[in-house]
Amino acid sequence: MPTSTDLLQGTVDVLILQTLAAGPMHGWAVAQRIQQVSKDVLQIGQGSLYPALHRLEYKGWIQSDWGNSENNRRAKFYELTETGRKQLETELETWTRLSEAIGLVLGRFPEATA
Amino acid sequence: MNDTLKRLRFLLRQTLLRRRRQSELDDELQFHVDKAIEAKLAAGMTAEEARRLALVEFGGMERTREECHQQRPGWWMGTMVQDVRYALRGFRRNPVFTVAVIATLALGIGATTAVFSVVDRILFRSLPYAQDDRIVSLGTVHSLEKQEFMMGGFFFDWRDNQKPFVSMASQGTMPHACDLVENNPAQLDCLYFDAGFLPLLGISPVLGRNFLPEEDRPNGPRVVLISYGLWQGHYNQDPGMIGRSIDIEGNPARVVGVLPKDFQFPTLQTADVIFPFALNRAAQATANSGFGTPMRTFARLKPGVSIAQAREEMEPLFVHTRDTFIPPDVRKDIRLSIRSLRDRETQDVQLTAWILLGSVLAVLLIACANVGSLMMARGEARERELAVRSALGASRTRLIRQTLTEATLLSLAGAALGLALAEGLLRVFLDLAPTGIPFLQRAGLDLRIACFTVFLSLVCGVLFGLLPALQTPRVVALAARAAKSRKRTVLRRGLVVGQIAVSMVLLSGSALLYRSFQNVEDQRLGMQTGGVFTLQIALPWYRYNTGQTVMDFYLRADAALRRLPGIRAVAISDSVPPGGWQGGGRYADLAVSGRPLPTPGMGGVVVTRKVTPDYFKALNIPIVRGRNFTDEDRHSGETMLILSRLLADRLFPGEDPIGKHIHSPRSTAVSTVVGVAENVKNGGLLEPDEPEIYTLRRSAADDWGQRAPVMIVDSVLSPKAATPWVRSQIAKLDPTVPITVETLNEQVSKLADRPRFETALLGFFAFCGLLMAVIGLYGVIAFVAAQRTQEIGVRMALGATRMNILRLIAGEGLRLIAVGGILGLGAALGTARLLKSLLYNVGPHDPGTYAAATLLLALVALAATLIPARAAMKVEPVVALRYE
Numbered sequence: 001m002p003t004s005t006d007l008l009q010g011t012v013d014v015l016i017l018q019t020l021a022a023g024p025m026h027g028w029a030v031a032q033r034i035q036q037v038s039k040d041v042l043q044i045g046q047g048s049l050y051p052a053l054h055r056l057e058y059k060g061w062i063q064s065d066w067g068n069s070e071n072n073r074r075a076k077f078y079e080l081t082e083t084g085r086k087q088l089e090t091e092l093e094t095w096t097r098l099s100e101a102i103g104l105v106l107g108r109f110p111e112a113t114a
Numbered sequence: 115m116n117d118t119l120k121r122l123r124f125l126l127r128q129t130l131l132r133r134r135r136q137s138e139l140d141d142e143l144q145f146h147v148d149k150a151i152e153a154k155l156a157a158g159m160t161a162e163e164a165r166r167l168a169l170v171e172f173g174g175m176e177r178t179r180e181e182c183h184q185q186r187p188g189w190w191m192g193t194m195v196q197d198v199r200y201a202l203r204g205f206r207r208n209p210v211f212t213v214a215v216i217a218t219l220a221l222g223i224g225a226t227t228a229v230f231s232v233v234d235r236i237l238f239r240s241l242p243y244a245q246d247d248r249i250v251s252l253g254t255v256h257s258l259e260k261q262e263f264m265m266g267g268f269f270f271d272w273r274d275n276q277k278p279f280v281s282m283a284s285q286g287t288m289p290h291a292c293d294l295v296e297n298n299p300a301q302l303d304c305l306y307f308d309a310g311f312l313p314l315l316g317i318s319p320v321l322g323r324n325f326l327p328e329e330d331r332p333n334g335p336r337v338v339l340i341s342y343g344l345w346q347g348h349y350n351q352d353p354g355m356i357g358r359s360i361d362i363e364g365n366p367a368r369v370v371g372v373l374p375k376d377f378q379f380p381t382l383q384t385a386d387v388i389f390p391f392a393l394n395r396a397a398q399a400t401a402n403s404g405f406g407t408p409m410r411t412f413a414r415l416k417p418g419v420s421i422a423q424a425r426e427e428m429e430p431l432f433v434h435t436r437d438t439f440i441p442p443d444v445r446k447d448i449r450l451s452i453r454s455l456r457d458r459e460t461q462d463v464q465l466t467a468w469i470l471l472g473s474v475l476a477v478l479l480i481a482c483a484n485v486g487s488l489m490m491a492r493g494e495a496r497e498r499e500l501a502v503r504s505a506l507g508a509s510r511t512r513l514i515r516q517t518l519t520e521a522t523l524l525s526l527a528g529a530a531l532g533l534a535l536a537e538g539l540l541r542v543f544l545d546l547a548p549t550g551i552p553f554l555q556r557a558g559l560d561l562r563i564a565c566f567t568v569f570l571s572l573v574c575g576v577l578f579g580l581l582p583a584l585q586t587p588r589v590v591a592l593a594a595r596a597a598k599s600r601k602r603t604v605l606r607r608g609l610v611v612g613q614i615a616v617s618m619v620l621l622s623g624s625a626l627l628y629r630s631f632q633n634v635e636d637q638r639l640g641m642q643t644g645g646v647f648t649l650q651i652a653l654p655w656y657r658y659n660t661g662q663t664v665m666d667f668y669l670r671a672d673a674a675l676r677r678l679p680g681i682r683a684v685a686i687s688d689s690v691p692p693g694g695w696q697g698g699g700r701y702a703d704l705a706v707s708g709r710p711l712p713t714p715g716m717g718g719v720v721v722t723r724k725v726t727p728d729y730f731k732a733l734n735i736p737i738v739r740g741r742n743f744t745d746e747d748r749h750s751g752e753t754m755l756i757l758s759r760l761l762a763d764r765l766f767p768g769e770d771p772i773g774k775h776i777h778s779p780r781s782t783a784v785s786t787v788v789g790v791a792e793n794v795k796n797g798g799l800l801e802p803d804e805p806e807i808y809t810l811r812r813s814a815a816d817d818w819g820q821r822a823p824v825m826i827v828d829s830v831l832s833p834k835a836a837t838p839w840v841r842s843q844i845a846k847l848d849p850t851v852p853i854t855v856e857t858l859n860e861q862v863s864k865l866a867d868r869p870r871f872e873t874a875l876l877g878f879f880a881f882c883g884l885l886m887a888v889i890g891l892y893g894v895i896a897f898v899a900a901q902r903t904q905e906i907g908v909r910m911a912l913g914a915t916r917m918n919i920l921r922l923i924a925g926e927g928l929r930l931i932a933v934g935g936i937l938g939l940g941a942a943l944g945t946a947r948l949l950k951s952l953l954y955n956v957g958p959h960d961p962g963t964y965a966a967a968t969l970l971l972a973l974v975a976l977a978a979t980l981i982p983a984r985a986a987m988k989v990e991p992v993v994a995l996r997y998e
Binding site: 026027028031045046047050051054055057058060063064066069073074075076081082083 | 117120121124138139141142143145146148149150171172173174177178181182184185186187
């Protein structure tokens with residue numbers, strides 16, 4: 001595992017919650033979707049994906065059910081719970097604030113030295 | 115709502131359906147892989163290639179599975195259960211190791227806890243008084259009375275002129291029997307103390323109040339304090355007890371207070387009813403021919419004043435008292451003494467307590483070394499297993515946790531067994547213990563010390579258990595021929611040497627005590643004890659208050675007992691050898707007519723006994739010169755004496771003592787020596803004999819007024835058979851008096867209780883220590899032998915005889931024994947001086963005893979070495995070469 005696990009963990013959680021906000025899907029689909037949406041920049045290996053899914057489920061933010069996949073195979077589908085939805089909102093707010101702050105620092109940095 | 119239900123079902127299923135959970139996870143991960151393969155096929159790869167790439171991308175399946183499990187809250191509890199089961203399986207596979215560790219722990223914990231519970235009260239626990247370390251016992255001592263005492267004649271002088279104390283208070287010297295005369299009569303113990311006594315100790319009554327100053331003076335109101343025991347047992351904790359009148363020996367007394375439940379007198383005496391001492395200076399100046407009432411005095415030191423300072427400051431007062439108050443002939447013999455209350459209460463038991471504590475700590479030390487040694491041996495044996503588990507992906511923390519779990523399980527099992535053992539040992543101690551050890555009957559298991567010992571054994575188990583686990587399992591360990599760590603073997607050897615040394619100390623100490631105990635048991639008493647029993651009759655004071663009434667009672671009892679069948683002799687004395695209370699005088703008080711007076715304060719103590727003529731017959735003490743007292747002598751006006759041979763030889767060296775006259779330096783009334791009796795052991799079992807003087811107990815009231823007589827009966831019947839007869843005879847004379855019958859053998863055996871107790875305990879510890887040391891030694895030698903199996907094979911193949919091999923392995927053990935034994939012998943010789951005062955007729959450096967102890971240790975240790983060495987010798991070279 002890379003040393004930045006902690007930082008990544010929080011990020012992965014938000015990405016998964018946001019992805020699941022679109023509707024129930026199984027693990028593979030979550031990974032694919034994140035990859036597609038991020039234009040192949042973000043690739044989540046199963047090594048972090050499944051522990052994260054399980055963690056979120058234990059926290060009660062998502063819940064799972066076995067269902068049939070597109071080609072009729074049994075698969076585990078995850079969906080956002082009410083709490084998860086609220087949590088996503090908070091996380092998004094935090095994320096926005098954080099990225100704005102980072103953006104500010106990064107954007108203003110040259111000005112300050114000038 | 116729906117969410118909540120679903121979540122509950124999920125958590126429940128996750129918790130209960132473990133297997134289902136695992137297979138679901140497997141399905142989920144498999145689905146992911148299949149999807150990846152599908153995607154790769156769709157991208158145009160071959161089936162083979164797609165599958166391979168998908169699996170590579172996926173990475174460690176097992177690891178993901180592990181990590182998913184670890185997301186579960188409290189997942190580690192599951193692994194703990196796993197660890198425990200694994201540990202238990204390991205223990206079952208290796209029962210010898212498990213039993214050895216648990217037994218060692220149990221022994222160490224049990225013995226330490228039990229002994230500490232006993233000595234704690236003697237050595238460490240504070241006495242039940244406010245700021246107990248500031249209270250002292252003070253007074254004068256002399257050769258006949260070694261406990262501080264004071265006389266009413268100078269108490270007031272000291273109390274009013276002293277400087278080092280906040281306060282001083284006194285109690286009576288001895289509780290006396292007193293009768294509670296009520297509907298429900300009882301014989302009680304009564305005692306006196308003054309109004310300042312309880313405040314000095316910092317005690318207040320649980321009910322009512324202490325004596326008022328106006329009650330504590332002569333002819334004050336008749337008031338009493340009663341003990342909690344009396345209040346509870348006799349009056350059913352009557353809350354209206356205060357102010358009630360109780361009848362003590364025919365006189366009503368008003369109860370003003372009840373003492374606390376756990377109250378104990380600083381003299382450790384017991385009393386049910388306490389009267390005010392009611393002393394006053396004027397009365398004391400004339401009472402008891404000017405000496406005043408004898409008393410025990412206690413004082414509380416002023417803040418910052420030490421006992422040594424107090425002694426210094428009291429010295430002038432004492433010197434003044436001595437020079438004005440004490441008769442000149444005993445002045446030299448009398449000293450001032452101030453001791454802390456703890457010293458007063460525990461007396462000479464402190465040394466025994468320290469020795470017990472020391473030896474039990476030695477046992478604990480050996481036990482810890484043993485556990486350490488065993489854990490290390492196990493760790494080494496499992497090095498390969500640990501390496502395998504580590505290679506299979508077990509993390510280091512997991513391995514360490516596993517070791518911790520094992521150590522904890524062993525310690526807990528050892529602790530549980532140890533506490534049970536401690537409880538049992540404590541009972542044995544209480545049974546075995548002599549009556550003289552204070553507080554013993556109150557001793558209970560001390561939980562603090564139990565926790566401490568459990569903790570200690572846990573630490574040593576964990577510490578030594580972790581040593582191998584802490585090292586990263588080496589890859590070499592995986593290779594079959596593991597080069598075992600030399601360093602740890604050195605540590606184990608060191609532990610064994612230490613164990614042998616410590617058990618050598620214990621062994622020689624207990625051998626010394628055993629020799630001394632044998633000497634005590636085997637010594638000649640100079641009298642017969644078989645078939646003899648003593649009879650003590652507690653005549654109530656108020657009905658038998660003159661010498662005449664006492665004499666009448668005893669003479670009738672004497673006559674009645676003589677009539678019984680099977681009784682050979684009946685004698686009356688005031689004391690019975692070899693120990694216990696006996697009358698005493700000073701050698702310097704024996705002046706021989708026609709010679710200059712003896713030097714005051716010289717010559718020590720002489721035992722005195724007031725006996726009827728049959729005394730010598732009942733105890734079978736031969737009269738070696740002159741004659742015995744006769745019945746006619748009892749009515750003569752002359753006073754007659756029989757001297758012990760020791761005294762006769764000292765007073766009349768080379769002369770015939772018969773017919774000589776002896777008198778006190780203070781008077782001219784002479785007594786005549788009529789005979790010399792053989793020496794009898796009379797200073798207790800452990801002290802040297804004292805010279806002894808027998809005076810005739812005549813049939814005159816004057817000879818019966820002092821100390822309560824004791825009857826000595828020599829019977830052909832067993833004491834058990836004779837007792838009912840004796841009791842019925844006494845009951846015919848007075849049906850109410852309590853009687854105590856005790857055989858002389860019991861009394862003598864009781865005197866040996868103390869050395870027996872010390873010997874048994876130390877012997878037990880030495881045995882435990884030796885046993886554990888031998889187990890440790892055996893373990894190391896067996897381990898070394900196993901380690902060198904291959905080497906042995908090579909040696910044998912090269913022509914070494916089996917004898918050579920035996921010598922090789924046994925030599926290893928012999929070196930450990932020799933080093934440990936020599937170290938131990940040195941330590942034993944160094945510490946033996948501590949035992950000196952406990953030893954009887956054997957020196958602390960007695961060569962025979964040390965030789966015996968060394969031999970025993972050497973033999974047992976040698977046996978422990980020879981067993982594995984012989985096993986090594988019998989190894990077939992071919993097998994040994996293929997070993998591992």
